[in-house]
Amino acid sequence: MLLDVRDIYVEYQRDIEILRGVSISVREGYVSSVIGPNGAGKSTLLKTVMGILKPKRGSIIFEGKKIEGKQPNELVKMGLTYVPQRRSIFPQLTVKENLEMGAWTLRKNEGEVRRRMREVLELFPSLSEKINEKAGLLSGGQARMLEIARALMTSPKLLLLDEPSFGLSPLMTNKVYETITDLKKTGITILLVDQNLGKCMALSDYVYVIELGSVRGGGKRDEMPADVKEIIRRWLEAEEGREVESLSAD
């Protein structure tokens, strides 16, 4: 396993446990996803893995090393990276400078930074056109692309994506998912969280279902236990219902 989260408990305020004994594993070279309703603790889980939050109990193991309690910038050096749910570009820096910041750990090696930037921009042609623009001027979808591209500049072994389609139009959502599909083909390991169940499930090799801070179950997407399958089926139905509703509302 590339990442093993073992029985972690996390709280923001004393004695209000948001994660209650969560365990998940991420297998190298695959896309794993965590699905669950709003407020279930998905973002909390990713933030804890990335060192933004410290678990009260439990351990997190990356490539055989315990990493809980390490700072995010140390974890980046080890090969983890995280694209938060919220907007996180540096708005006053240009697109290029944003990408350069992603290459911070490589900055001593200019040739390597340039090579990496070329590689990453191949995956994000729309960013190449805006390379010298202030990132604050990008549209929501472009900004999301920049965030993912910038995360790739860190040369991650594991990419944590938190709601990549959050707040995007259906068209942009499709584009972002096309990009993530391309990424998957490069062989990078991804841990994905998204509200868009249909797209998320289609892309994932492994799925975990999380509710009220606990994992209800999970495993290989096509070999899920019946009860977990049933939960997902109901959510998917609800999601389709919402889509039908929003279509008829237009």
Place this chain on the structure above:
Amino acid sequence: MVLEQFSLLAKNWLFIQVLVGGLLLGGVYALVAAGFTMIFGVLKILNIAHGEFVVLGSYVAYWVFILLGIDPILAIAVTLPAAALYGFATYFLAIESVSRKGIEPTIVASFGVLLILQSSMLAAFTGDPRSIVTEFTGESLVFGPVIMPLTKVLAFTLAVAALLVLSLFLNKTQIGKALRAVSQDAEASMLMGIPARALQRLGFVIGAMLAGLTGNVIAMVSSFTPTLGPEFLLKSFVILAIVGIGNVREVVIGGLLLGTVEAFGSFFLGAGMRNVVAYGLLIILLLIKPSGLFSKAEQREV
């Protein structure tokens, strides 16, 4: 009486004289505000003791001049490391531990630093006004009808040069860009592998160095006492209210604007009213900017 002064302004090129005086002073104000906004940018804390950092810089230049006979321009080579040192000490002892708890505790902590530094300076140096008198002190540059004291021109030039270096550092170097990244989004910067905490410490030290340099430059043009600090804090607040946490260029514009408004204000109302003018400007800006002083902090930078 005001009318008389208007006619005075119109005659004798006095208008230009007052304007030039204001601009020269404004350059120095921009320098002090640049340090203040640097610290606010990277740490999101208001360094209430910023004015004391300025005054300490004045005393360093003063004692270097008195004890070693070194010209205040050359004294900068001592003032900058000294300011880095007292900036670092302040950060390490009073700010860092409380800064994670939000903005209010740091206001209280840095207010404590203000009191400690001010009383220590009073105890060590007395409240007597000090000034540095060199062979240039009385000299003036004369451009037609406009007379500019040489020390003020030097002070302005040094301030502008320092701001230029700062701007180049922030815009052209990787560390400078990383400082801007930290001030725009500290968490996101850590997700790039940037050691945000170390850079916040660096930003605080740079802010203190800018303050110390301002003090050094102030000591060249006027007399000073240990209690002068809050005046510089006020100027920083006003400039912040004018331009927000902008880039260096915007801070310079704010400084020049404040210097000019003050110069004309004290021309009409009397020199004693200088700070009243600045304070009045601050109140007006607070009233007409409904979003408040620091609302843009999230999107803006150092």
